[in-house]
Amino acid sequence: MNPEQQALLRRLPGVDYVLNLWEERPPAQEVPRPVVVQGVRSALGQLRSMILAADDALDDALFSDSQLLHLTEQAVKKAMGFKLKRVINATGVVVHTNLGRSLLPEGVARHVAEISSQYSNLEFDLEKGVRGSRYSNVEGVLCEMSGAEAAMVVNNNAGAVFLSLETLARGKEVIVSRGELVEIGGSFRIPDVMARSGAKLVEVGTTNRTHMSDYEGAISNETALLLKVHTSNYSMVGFTADVSLKDLVALGAKYHIRVMKDLGSGNFIDFSKYGLLKEPTVQETVAAGADVVTFSGDKMLGGPQAGIIAGREDTIEGIKKNPINRALRIDKMTLAALEATLHLYRDESRAITAIPTLRMLTMPVKVISTKAKQLLNQLRKLGINRLEAMLISSSSCVGGGALPLQELPTRCVGVRIDGLSANSLDRAMREAAPPVIGRIENDLFIMDLRTVQHEEIPTIASTFEKIMAEQ
């Protein structure tokens, strides 16, 4: 620290001085005092960092009362707003885990609002007038859609896998192919989850090839489960071999050992009908004879965060009775959202249009192109010479650790602003209200219109207008 910086730091007023300024200003929004005090501290902190970071002399206006109030107001405004807020997803990643994965269909969100703000029959049997089970609210429709005998739901699929393993194989052995010991983002690793569940992992085969004889050779008196994990977030090509679920079920039947399949991102719809790559559906997996199938509620299913466990009645019964279940149980909002989402699947064409995740995944490139051109027009209409916008062909991804090889042709709008770096533009877009999340490529700020909703297009245009006005 040089002497000038020391002198400047001494000139910074105390918290009380700024608090007085705040109280004397024309009252705007009612702000609780602790929030104001925090805001003042943050404003003074910002000035302090500025002084310490500055190489040259600082402008005197930095210490003016109006500047102090301005910084305080900014900090207070930020503190009064919600930390968790809606954003515009212009990344083109449909099931974006960092941006909330799946959007609930409108009717589903309304149902959640009603159930969560009123009393409900969450655990009450309206027919008999006695205590009921919360899971019975979705078990029927889950069995109807999947063809399974029984079903239940927990907080997320990681919980579903853990609970199933803990129930079926604690203290026993579980056989898994080395090609399926996957890691899902956010430190969910099959071997680690297995260890925590108390089940003993028995790895068989090699990374690229596992045969029936590998599984059979590993079966012992201690074997409680044969587990197949869908390699949902990566793909193996070349000299590979694995054992189909059907064959594994036959092996399990021969030795009276249960078979479990962790689907990860499950769905009832065969996406290959819509031009996407083939993924095993939940019904196919149940029909292949798995005793337990686990999958996420908010990946390709497009519903709320949940882990669905479907399968044979005796197996699911045991899982339902596991006391750990209580620690993983879903709340009424999840339950309401899941039931309403599942109802939409009764009519496939309705599901495709009403469930945002499915709509965006199957969106024809023509529709995306129209949206991109609309955004382009609105940006050009702003008449800002420094702003250059262009149409770009690219591809979006499914995300959520599903269909890693799927390329979804898409249209993007790329923006370059003279005198503003792509990084600065990206930051300004992220700090806007609502934030617009895109990506940087070749010094352009790129927005993929697949995941941008129609009504968000004017919002994006006015975000650019505001950013330019502040420049």
Ligand SMILES: *Cc1c(COP(=O)(O)O)cnc(C)c1O
């Ligand atoms: C995503 C995934 C999980 C974890 O599911 P969450 O819903 O994120 O808890 C488990 N297994 C597989 C194969 C997955 O793809």
